[in-house]
Amino acid sequence: MSEHTGTINxxxxxxxxxxxxxxxxxxxxxGSGVTGLLGPNGAGKTTLLRILATVLRADxxxxxxxxxxxxxxxxxxxxxxxxxxxxxxxxxxxxxTAFEFVDYLAILKEHSDRDARHxxxxxxxxxxxxxxxxxxxxxxxxxxxRRRVAIAQALLGSPELLVLDEPTAGLDPEQRLRxxxxxxxxxPSTTTILSTHxxxxxxxxxxxxxxxxxxxxxxxxxxxxxxxxxVGRVWLSVERHPGAHVAWTTGDGRVRNVGDAPPGAELAExxxxxxxxxxxxxxxxxxxxxxx
Amino acid sequence: MTTDWHVDDRQIEAYLADQATETVAASVEAHLxxxxxxxxxxxxxxxxxxxxxxxxxxxxxxxxxxADPVVRVCRTLGLPEVELRLVAPTASLKAASIVxxxxxxxxxxxxxxxxxxxxxxxxxxxxxxxxSLLPLVAVVGAIGTxxxxxxxxxxxxxxxxxxxxxxxAIVALTGxxxxxxxxxxxxxxxxTRLSLWLIPALSLAALGVLGARLASPRVVVAVLxxxxxxxxxxxxxxSGDRLAAFHLGPQLVYLAIGMIAVALVIVRPSLLELRESS
Numbered sequence: 001m002s003e004h005t006g007t008i009n010x011x012x013x014x015x016x017x018x019x020x021x022x023x024x025x026x027x028x029x030x031g032s033g034v035t036g037l038l039g040p041n042g043a044g045k046t047t048l049l050r051i052l053a054t055v056l057r058a059d060x061x062x063x064x065x066x067x068x069x070x071x072x073x074x075x076x077x078x079x080x081x082x083x084x085x086x087x088x089x090x091x092x093x094x095x096x097t098a099f100e101f102v103d104y105l106a107i108l109k110e111h112s113d114r115d116a117r118h119x120x121x122x123x124x125x126x127x128x129x130x131x132x133x134x135x136x137x138x139x140x141x142x143x144x145x146r147r148r149v150a151i152a153q154a155l156l157g158s159p160e161l162l163v164l165d166e167p168t169a170g171l172d173p174e175q176r177l178r179x180x181x182x183x184x185x186x187x188p189s190t191t192t193i194l195s196t197h198x199x200x201x202x203x204x205x206x207x208x209x210x211x212x213x214x215x216x217x218x219x220x221x222x223x224x225x226x227x228x229x230x231v232g233r234v235w236l237s238v239e240r241h242p243g244a245h246v247a248w249t250t251g252d253g254r255v256r257n258v259g260d261a262p263p264g265a266e267l268a269e270x271x272x273x274x275x276x277x278x279x280x281x282x283x284x285x286x287x288x289x290x291x292x
Numbered sequence: 293m294t295t296d297w298h299v300d301d302r303q304i305e306a307y308l309a310d311q312a313t314e315t316v317a318a319s320v321e322a323h324l325x326x327x328x329x330x331x332x333x334x335x336x337x338x339x340x341x342x343x344x345x346x347x348x349x350x351x352x353x354x355x356x357x358x359a360d361p362v363v364r365v366c367r368t369l370g371l372p373e374v375e376l377r378l379v380a381p382t383a384s385l386k387a388a389s390i391v392x393x394x395x396x397x398x399x400x401x402x403x404x405x406x407x408x409x410x411x412x413x414x415x416x417x418x419x420x421x422x423x424s425l426l427p428l429v430a431v432v433g434a435i436g437t438x439x440x441x442x443x444x445x446x447x448x449x450x451x452x453x454x455x456x457x458x459x460x461a462i463v464a465l466t467g468x469x470x471x472x473x474x475x476x477x478x479x480x481x482x483x484t485r486l487s488l489w490l491i492p493a494l495s496l497a498a499l500g501v502l503g504a505r506l507a508s509p510r511v512v513v514a515v516l517x518x519x520x521x522x523x524x525x526x527x528x529x530x531s532g533d534r535l536a537a538f539h540l541g542p543q544l545v546y547l548a549i550g551m552i553a554v555a556l557v558i559v560r561p562s563l564l565e566l567r568e569s570s
Contacts, residue, residue: 055447080450087448093381093441099355100380105442107377108449114373118355135354153445 007031007161007191008052013061015047022047024215025061030191034183036206036223037195040280043212045195046088046165052193053085053163065161079161081110084154088165090146092138098125098149099134105153124152127182143170151179155186162186164194168201180204199273209272213280223272230270230278235261246277299323299330308337366463378456379463381441382434393426393468397475417534419479421524424489425517427468427497434464435501435564436509457564465497488538495550496520502553505563 008030015023022044039045050056051063054070066082068075092101102121111117125131128148138146147170154162168176176198183205186192196202202209203223211219211226219226236254240247244257258274261267299307299320306312307320324331358364363380371379397419433439435457440446446453469490476487496516503512527542528534536542557563 050444053448055444077450080448083448085445085448087444090445091442095360096381096441097359100377101442103355104377104381105445105449107374108446108451110450112374114356115352118352122351122355 007066008193009062009064011062013048013051013058013063015044015051015056015059022215023051023058026215026217028210028217028220030193032189032191033207034192034194034205036202036209037193037212038199038202038209038276039195039212044215045212048212049163049165049193049195050087052161053083053087054079055085055087082160084156084159084162086150086154086162086164086167088169090150092146092149094137094139096138097135098130098138098141098145098152101138101149102134102153102156106156109156111157120156124155125149127155128152129178144172144175147171148175151182155182158187158190160190162190162192162194164192166195166197168196168198176201199271199276203272211276211279218279226275226279227270227272228275230258230275232267233261233278234258234268234270234274235265236268237265241265245281297323298327299333304330304334304337308334371463375459378459382439382460382464393429393471394475396422397426397471398478416479417524417528419475420489420535420538421521423472423475424493424496425513425520426472427465427493428500428516429513430464430468431461431497432500432504432509432512434460436504436512438509454561454564458561461497461501461564468497469493488535488543491543491550492520492538492546495546495553498550498553498557501557502563 008028010026010028013023013026014021026048037045037048047056051058052065054065054076057071063070065079068079070076070079093104096104099121102125103117106117106121111120122131122134125134128151130145130148130152133141133145138149141149147167151164151167154164168179171179180201183192183194194201194205206223209219209221209223209226210217219229235241235257236250237257238254240255241257241259241262243262244259246259247255247257250256256268257265258277303312303316303320307317312320324334358367358376358380360380363376366379367373367376439460440453440456446456472489472493476489499516500512503516506512507515524537527537530536533539
């Protein structure tokens with residue numbers, strides 16, 4: 001694990017649901033900057049982010065956010081004052097307009113003065129490009145627009161900690177680029193942790209990447225360091241190599257193999273995705289899709 | 293079309309002062325669209341207007357509007373702005389509940405009217421039972437599982453869930469009691485007899501608050517409501533008086549139970565908090 005002085009300190013965090021262990025003694029320190037969280041479905045990413053967002057309690061272990069202990073009521077409230085959170089799924093109240101939804105969350109975030117609050121609501125909706133659509137009912141918005149509404153509420157009050165669970169899910173490529181711009185514009189002192197299925201998001205946004213698998217951290221370092229773990233283990237061939245963990249036909253007709261390269265293989269520059277696949281040990285055909 | 297004619301000083305002054313007649317104002321606006329000269333003339337006179345501020349003020353007015361009719365009623369009744377927004381998610385759900393409740397009570401009231409003419413107290417009993425269950429349904433619906441439209445997000449905010457639940461419970465209870473009291477007036481008859489449902493209703497609602505922490509709204513209403521209907525029916529059968537459950541003695545028992553439930557909530561306000569999801 002790399003040494004980061006932390007806004008967030010986790011030590012020995014465990015969580016189980018009905019005797020099924022989801023997080024198995026996690027240790028982590030997170031400081032300012034953007035950290036990406038990768039892992040297959042069911043790896044425990046959402047559970048970890050929910051614990052960091054103080055909406056779920058760990059079964060054991062110590063969590064410290066801004067030096068505060070979320071097990072204490074007063075500390076938990078203080079953490080929430082400095083937090084922006086986008087859950088994996090938001091249960092939108094369909095009768096709300098986008099404005100009413102964000103305004104409702106602004107009230108829950110203790111923005112009590114109406115004019116100042118409405119200014120702030122317009123500001124965050126403007127950031128996600130929805131200020132002109134703010135009086136449309138949420139039920140009439142597309143999936144991507146709903147996601148942007150969810151991101152907007154997380155930006156209320158310019159929080160010091162952003163916990164984003166798959167914030168780019170449902171966004172088209174242009175919206176994803178806009179999201180990257182937005183996140184780049186967030187102050188450098190902000191601590192951001194995001195889970196995503198898009199390895200391109202990790203490369204574009206994150207100074208640090210953590211891979212979670214089976215409730216444990218498999219990797220913690222920079223995206224470049226993650227890619228480097230696959231050096232010498234990605235090669236191109238005419239046909240799928242039997243020793244490859246994963247192999248797929250690329251656009252130029254050649255097969256990209258990921259695994260233990262045979263002697264004399266034509267090695268290729270590894271990507272973060274190759275390294276990820278090697279780490280989590282995916283053994284399936286590429287046609288079945290890659291879960292990050 | 294309009295370039296043969298130009299807006300004169302007097303018309304511009306009147307237009308800017310919002311004192312032009314509707315016809316003149318429309319003509320001026322139509323002409324301005326086509327005539328650059330008059331637009332420039334108008335623009336020269338409006339330099340001191342802060343257009344951005346005007347737009348901002350207009351935006352504020354639009355953003356302050358509340359579409360939900362139930363919430364607008366709450367605003368008319370004096371509920372503050374922040375509380376209005378907190379009630380809004382449940383209020384719109386409750387619009388349908390209120391319509392249903394009004395219909396149920398109206399039906400009960402009609403039955404009760406017929407009862408007076410036939411001398412049978414069964415229908416009056418039906419009215420009392422429906423009226424006493426209404427606050428339970430409203431309160432449990434307002435604070436139980438599913439009452440929070442954004443539970444995951446709400447949990448991640450510093451706002452007190454106890455305050456939200458208390459507010460919603462009070463608004464729902466007030467609405468339900470108002471419907472019940474109006475229906476009582478419709479039924480008519482001695483006030484002392486018609487208000488017999490009030491104390492059982494308050495006690496059931498208080499128990500509902502405790503129950504909402506333990507089970508889903510449907511289960512809470514089914515268990516408490518079922519027990520209440522069963523108890524009233526049994527008391528009537530055993531005593532030979534259908535309204536036995538509404539006599540003074542039982543009323544004192546309901547009062548005591550309700551007070552204990554309220555005391556528990558006051559001592560342990562966390563009972564109002566949302567259950568933590570897995």
